[in-house]
Amino acid sequence: MKRRLELSLAVAATLGFAIWVMGCGRPLVGGDSKGPTGTITVSGAWALYPMMIRWGEEYQKLHPQVQFDISAGGAGKGMADVLGGAVDIGMVSRDVAPEEEAKGAFWVPVTKDAVFVTVSDKNPVLEDLSTRGVTRRTFEGIYITGDITTWGQVIGRPEITDPIHVYTRSDAAGAPETWAKYLGKKQENLLGIGVYGDPGILDAVVRDPLGISYNNLNYAFDAGNGKPVAGVDVLAIDANENGKADPDEQLKSKAAALDAVANGRYPSPPARELNLVTKGRPSGLARAFILWVLSDGQKLAAEVGYVPLTDRQLAEAHDKLK
Numbered sequence: 001m002k003r004r005l006e007l008s009l010a011v012a013a014t015l016g017f018a019i020w021v022m023g024c025g026r027p028l029v030g031g032d033s034k035g036p037t038g039t040i041t042v043s044g045a046w047a048l049y050p051m052m053i054r055w056g057e058e059y060q061k062l063h064p065q066v067q068f069d070i071s072a073g074g075a076g077k078g079m080a081d082v083l084g085g086a087v088d089i090g091m092v093s094r095d096v097a098p099e100e101e102a103k104g105a106f107w108v109p110v111t112k113d114a115v116f117v118t119v120s121d122k123n124p125v126l127e128d129l130s131t132r133g134v135t136r137r138t139f140e141g142i143y144i145t146g147d148i149t150t151w152g153q154v155i156g157r158p159e160i161t162d163p164i165h166v167y168t169r170s171d172a173a174g175a176p177e178t179w180a181k182y183l184g185k186k187q188e189n190l191l192g193i194g195v196y197g198d199p200g201i202l203d204a205v206v207r208d209p210l211g212i213s214y215n216n217l218n219y220a221f222d223a224g225n226g227k228p229v230a231g232v233d234v235l236a237i238d239a240n241e242n243g244k245a246d247p248d249e250q251l252k253s254k255a256a257a258l259d260a261v262a263n264g265r266y267p268s269p270p271a272r273e274l275n276l277v278t279k280g281r282p283s284g285l286a287r288a289f290i291l292w293v294l295s296d297g298q299k300l301a302a303e304v305g306y307v308p309l310t311d312r313q314l315a316e317a318h319d320k321l322k
Contacts, residue, residue: 039068076172111273137241169187202232
């Protein structure tokens, strides 16, 4: 089963297909009356997708008669699906808007990650980028105003005229909304060629030595070796604008990235909480699962490549569910 699940996850991450954990997704009939029975349907953010797959797998080990139908497609899809009654739970990797709450969106944070800037490992000025890092104002010039159009401008060497090929997300999602918020704007203000999904925008940069994009943590870093995914490099944000990437700003491994997010050294945004959303206060099977996520499920977060919530955040989430 584990091998089959890993294969399905790889296919789904590339094509956006749903994964049904152990079974076809139909509600179960009969079974052990002492345990929960049924199907939990989930859709939404690519950022939360790998974590949700693992939570579903582990929860079903405890409750074999609970099935999961989990699909990725962006935070916007997750919110639309849950408010429209198409799924029980939406995965949303951005702030929940007041107008969404007015429509019945009830949310709790369940873990934390961040959005990271990725470039090709064949970028012509990669050594300078790695040494200097990139400031927020420079990213704003690339993604918002369009004033910065060459890689030479980024590193202060005007003689280098290689153009920057800017990629952004074409789907309504948490990563572009979070990245835009860091730059003081909204997703629709981001410049660039639109590409669907985390896997798609990452692949665009792998194929383009002059490309730049942004990815959720678990797409920017390899799940096996913890290094940036083959073909890309993760840029350091020069947060203090001292013209160099300080050691605590370097992001050369998933462990370093997680530590920076957990300890507040990485800016927030693009560090952010990831949420599970229901229409109205959750009840029944969905509520039982979310409560488990906020207790035993937190133990899996670091293992999968996420930052667990703090005790204070967990207490607040439990209080909200009461």
